[in-house]
Amino acid sequence: MNSAAIPALVEDCYGDDRWMCMHKRFLIEAKEREPEVVLIGDFTVAMLSHTEVWEKYFVSMHCLNFGISEDKTQNVLWRIENGEVEFMNPKVIILSVGANNYENTAKEVVEGIHACLTAIRSYHPKAQIVVLKLFPCGQHLNPVREKINQINNLLEAQVKSLSNIQVVNLDPGFVQTDGTINHHDLYDYQHLTRTAYMQAFRPLSDLIQQLIREITLAVVETPTLPDE
């Protein structure tokens, strides 16, 4: 039994009901707004909305941010299957999840991500889905970082060939030549600083704009260029 691929809500261990309140807020935003782009996932997505790169490049693209920092694949899967992306018609969906699945093997994590993709695809057969590779972690070389590399390789091998799905590596090279990660990039050796976000996510905003252009063009051009 792979826990990473079984949809699971986050229990309200402490009594502040934060997780469910966030989920309900996302449901409202999903219904009220008409996003072209939805980002869903864990801290990588959640913290992005508190950065300059978000304000400067993502907000104007009608992006919704459905990130919850501590979520694992099974939690994002639960949110996907419980309405967060159902009542909208986005052109592009960005998924970044798996970094919190410490208890799962690399293969299990990738199955969890795969389950998220399948769920997204069931609601949006034609949307472009962009899966982000996980960022490295730890100041020095360590087993978690190695597992992340395995996860990224498996994503590349298993997910990339699916239609309308891209696997994207946004890491500009946070691991330095001596194998260390600088806290100016990942301040606690896991989470990106705002400058690191600008460096890593600027290319994603370019990719999204390109995808939106291509999707829009395809719609316009198909009737006039049926042979292509």
Next chain:
Amino acid sequence: MNSAVIPTLVEDYYGDDKWMCMHKRFLMEAEEREPEVVLIGDFTIAMLAHTEVWEKYFVSMHCLNFGISEDKTQNVLWRIENGEIETMNPKIIVLSVGANNYENTAQEVVEGVRACVTAIRSYHNSAEIVVLKLFPCGQYPNPVREKINQINSLLEAELKASPNIQVVNLDPGFVQTDGTINHHDLYDYKHLTRRAYMQAFSPLSDLIQQLIRELTLPQAETPTLPDE
């Protein structure tokens, strides 16, 4: 046995050694730099370093930030007792911790905060210590928020009378009249947005500057104005 007052390092559960690497970096910063102000604690301190209010008002005051997001009182206590503030001579030490001690009672948390204060005091006899009250949490009224209120009342009652210690409430009123907290202030109903940081922590920078002025003035003036 109150776990909140027993100095405890954070075990490296996952193998990425993040916590110990951060602690060692803080030790180096403590020895290399000569801070006037040190802030130590949990996410409230850690996330402050990634905000405009930090860049605008705190950096220029020679502040060091020793925040680790997930730390409980017992972890900050361990860091204090293991060299993070020992090798320096700061004028002001700001402490914000306790919000992650979910498993402890309000009384236990306050004992944990007090243990941190006592440990700080053992190294720095005459430094001014500023203890921050905890911020509210949860979208709606909830048991955790009530415990936070109890902790804050106890901090006020038990610490405020101590010499050279201030207990400060930086909450500008994040709980609205209907009892809810807006995600534009606390984005996940626990962590402050950058805008909320500006609102809440500008007054702290004013207080710190005032304290530094007061600590500097008596030395200069005592010889010329002995009667005052």
